[in-house]
Amino acid sequence: MNDKLLIEINNITKRYEMGDNxxxxxxxxxxxxERGEYLSIMGPSGSGKSTFMNILGCLDTPSTGEYKFRGVxxxxxxxxxxxxxxxxxxxxxxxxxxxxPKLNAVQNVELPLAYAGVPAAERRERAIRALxxxxxxxxxxxxxxxxxxxxxxxxxxxxxxxxxxxxxLADEPTGALDSKTGVEIMRLFDExxxxxxxxxxxxxxxxxxxxxxxxxxxxxxxxxxxDRLNTNRTIVS
Numbered sequence: 001m002n003d004k005l006l007i008e009i010n011n012i013t014k015r016y017e018m019g020d021n022x023x024x025x026x027x028x029x030x031x032x033x034e035r036g037e038y039l040s041i042m043g044p045s046g047s048g049k050s051t052f053m054n055i056l057g058c059l060d061t062p063s064t065g066e067y068k069f070r071g072v073x074x075x076x077x078x079x080x081x082x083x084x085x086x087x088x089x090x091x092x093x094x095x096x097x098x099x100x101p102k103l104n105a106v107q108n109v110e111l112p113l114a115y116a117g118v119p120a121a122e123r124r125e126r127a128i129r130a131l132x133x134x135x136x137x138x139x140x141x142x143x144x145x146x147x148x149x150x151x152x153x154x155x156x157x158x159x160x161x162x163x164x165x166x167x168x169l170a171d172e173p174t175g176a177l178d179s180k181t182g183v184e185i186m187r188l189f190d191e192x193x194x195x196x197x198x199x200x201x202x203x204x205x206x207x208x209x210x211x212x213x214x215x216x217x218x219x220x221x222x223x224x225x226x227d228r229l230n231t232n233r234t235i236v237s
Contacts, residue, residue, distance in 0.1 A: 004034040006033050006035045008066075009068075010030055010065055012066065013062060025051040028065075028223065031224065033201070036193075037199055038199075038214045039216065041202070041219060042206075042207065042217070043205065043219035047220050047221065049205075050203070053171060055067060056169060058074060058089070090165055090166070090167060092170075093171065095171055095176050102143070104141050105141070105143075105144075106131060106140040107127075108155055109127040109130050110123045110124065110127040113163065127162055130161045131154075131155070131158045134154040134188060153173065153177065161198075167199045168200045169201050170189070171203045174186065186236055211230065211232060212236070213230060214230055
């Protein structure tokens with residue numbers, strides 16, 4: 001048994017019925033991801049990568065096939081168990097940050113812990129620690145409107161990290177940022193990966209962003225076209 005194996009996907013298919021038509025969003029997809037990996041999942045619009053991200057993030061389940069996370073068959077979980085798995089194991093980072101405007105940075109970071117019933121004092125301590133990891137502790141009392149785009153994304157990354165999730169799942173994490181700020185965010189992902197225990201999955205349609213990852217998976221027409229080590233990786237100094 002591989003102790004480092006985190007995710008195992010076997011022959012998953014996802015189909016949507018639209019009236020009399022059946023749309024195959026994913027077909028016979030197979031993938032294994034180990035703890036500590038840094039990979040990108042890339043593909044054009046309509047390729048199936050968003051559907052695949054939803055399955056990886058426990059937002060949806062496959063029509064057929066098997067998705068195991070830490071040995072648990074996620075594809076067989078009911079909605080409550082799926083929600084619990086998602087809250088515990090998946091740290092989401094979205095293109096548009098998804099911060100609550102009336103809460104300051106540290107309160108936004110605390111939210112997943114509040115949902116999990118973590119006591120207030122521990123919540124605050126862990127949220128501050130997460131903001132320190134993304135080098136934003138000095139802005140903890142600022143609301144999103146008082147932060148730059150890059151700082152908002154750092155808050156979102158801290159929120160994703162605060163539960164110590166199995167994976168960081170970042171959906172187009174630089175899509176709302178200018179190129180200079182985007183490079184800074186990709187540098188942060190690289191630093192988090194080098195800490196050693198963070199598994200990072202980037203979802204992107206941009207080759208430029210995929211190039212930061214160590215492993216590249218390319219999806220087209222609902223199938224994996226290639227899965228390979230990135231020999232031309234962008235290194236952020």
